Amino acid sequence: MYKNALKEDLIRVVEELDGTVESTDTIVKLKTKIENSSTFESDPDFVKTLIQNCIDERVSQNEREVTSEQKIELAKLQLAKLEKEIELQLAKNKALSLNPAAKVEEKQFETNIENMIKSIKTLSLPVPTRSENFNLFFQSLERAFLTKKINDEYKSEILINLLGERAHNVLLYIKEEELNDYEKLKSIVLREFQLTPRECLNSFKNAVKSSGETYIQFAARLTANFQYYCSLRKVNSFESLCDLIISDKLFETLNKETATHIGIREAEDWFRPIDLAKECDIYISSRSGSHKEIPITYGYTQDPFKNRSQNFKPKIKENYPQYLERENKNCFICGDSSHCARDCEKRFKPKESNDHIHNKTNVNTLKIESEKQNSDECANLQYVNIFVENQPVTALIDSGVARSQF
Numbered sequence: 001m002y003k004n005a006l007k008e009d010l011i012r013v014v015e016e017l018d019g020t021v022e023s024t025d026t027i028v029k030l031k032t033k034i035e036n037s038s039t040f041e042s043d044p045d046f047v048k049t050l051i052q053n054c055i056d057e058r059v060s061q062n063e064r065e066v067t068s069e070q071k072i073e074l075a076k077l078q079l080a081k082l083e084k085e086i087e088l089q090l091a092k093n094k095a096l097s098l099n100p101a102a103k104v105e106e107k108q109f110e111t112n113i114e115n116m117i118k119s120i121k122t123l124s125l126p127v128p129t130r131s132e133n134f135n136l137f138f139q140s141l142e143r144a145f146l147t148k149k150i151n152d153e154y155k156s157e158i159l160i161n162l163l164g165e166r167a168h169n170v171l172l173y174i175k176e177e178e179l180n181d182y183e184k185l186k187s188i189v190l191r192e193f194q195l196t197p198r199e200c201l202n203s204f205k206n207a208v209k210s211s212g213e214t215y216i217q218f219a220a221r222l223t224a225n226f227q228y229y230c231s232l233r234k235v236n237s238f239e240s241l242c243d244l245i246i247s248d249k250l251f252e253t254l255n256k257e258t259a260t261h262i263g264i265r266e267a268e269d270w271f272r273p274i275d276l277a278k279e280c281d282i283y284i285s286s287r288s289g290s291h292k293e294i295p296i297t298y299g300y301t302q303d304p305f306k307n308r309s310q311n312f313k314p315k316i317k318e319n320y321p322q323y324l325e326r327e328n329k330n331c332f333i334c335g336d337s338s339h340c341a342r343d344c345e346k347r348f349k350p351k352e353s354n355d356h357i358h359n360k361t362n363v364n365t366l367k368i369e370s371e372k373q374n375s376d377e378c379a380n381l382q383y384v385n386i387f388v389e390n391q392p393v394t395a396l397i398d399s400g401v402a403r404s405q406f
Contacts, residue, residue: 135228155182335387
């Protein structure tokens with residue numbers, strides 16, 4: 001009920017409840033007066049709502065005051081800026097009155113800057129909307145600088161004009177001496193928009209060819225992205241490149257918790273394979289080895305219960321009956337012990353006719369006389385050859401019809 005309430009809110013509530021407030025009253029006394037009031041006893045919900053309304057009104061008033069103060073400060077800054085611009089313009093006018101030739105030079109300078117910006121904009125890539133493409137943007141921009149032989153003093157101004165609205169955040173905290181230094185301005189822009197090395201690697205691995213992109217352009221983009229990743233990792237030799245590939249592969253096998261710990265420990269740098277392995281072992285041993293480390297494939301990239309039957313298959317004793325080897329493994333089609341039925345050559349051969357069985361003398365027969373024996377209700381009997389304990393036996397096929405009563 002009193003959450004976020006200040007003393008001034010409680011004083012106002014007591015006054016609204018027709019109570020008296022003394023200068024020596026503390027917050028505890030004010031709460032007691034509120035709870036002992038007749039209004040609170042008869043309708044406590046009303047008092048709670050009143051307290052909340054007082055708090056909300058105070059917060060809104062403070063926000064309005066802060067907003068008005070900010071507007072006043074902004075107006076002061078704009079006024080000061082306008083005064084500086086007026087002073088600058090007056091100084092220019094005075095200088096031009098003393099030296100009319102300077103006006104012509106200024107116009108020529110502005111025209112040259114505009115022409116340079118247009119030509120550089122034509123030769124370079126457009127300002128990217130995705131952070132991982134800023135490296136390509138700066139590569140094309142610097143190539144255009146070399147082509148047009150742009151002096152260093154103009155590079156910063158051209159870059160700011162190309163960035164346009166995206167340069168507003170950079171200009172808020174950049175220092176005046178850094179504004180004319182292209183390399184410092186470039187580093188600030190990259191710091192503002194660039195990805196972390198780990199995100200840059202993921203972007204390289206997940207890159208796909210765009211619909212309007214040729215494979216040559218796609219290959220060039222992949223090359224630039226990987227080179228930029230290597231530059232972020234400060235890889236400048238074949239040995240360090242091998243170490244980086246091994247470290248990245250080892251990092252991919254870590255589970256989520258271990259990978260997060262290693263990412264924090266790495267900060268802006270990266271661990272060599274041996275150092276990374278040591279860090280992992282130290283982290284896992286510090287957790288007392290209470291549970292086995294789960295690979296990243298079952299950590300947070302896949303469903304750990306997807307193959308539950310394989311992961312949590314109960315262990316069965318070796319002497320369990322279903323694991324005992326069956327003796328006399330014979331094919332139940334031909335009776336041969338050298339193979340099973342699935343490998344039998346006669347498996348898919350058409351069945352032979354059993355009409356000749358009736359001519360053999362070793363077939364057990366029973367003569368039955370019945371009025372219905374020759375009727376259509378009696379089905380023709382069918383026989384088949386089978387093996388019982390490796391012995392050929394002739395068996396009667398059950399038709400599934402209920403036995404007639406003779």
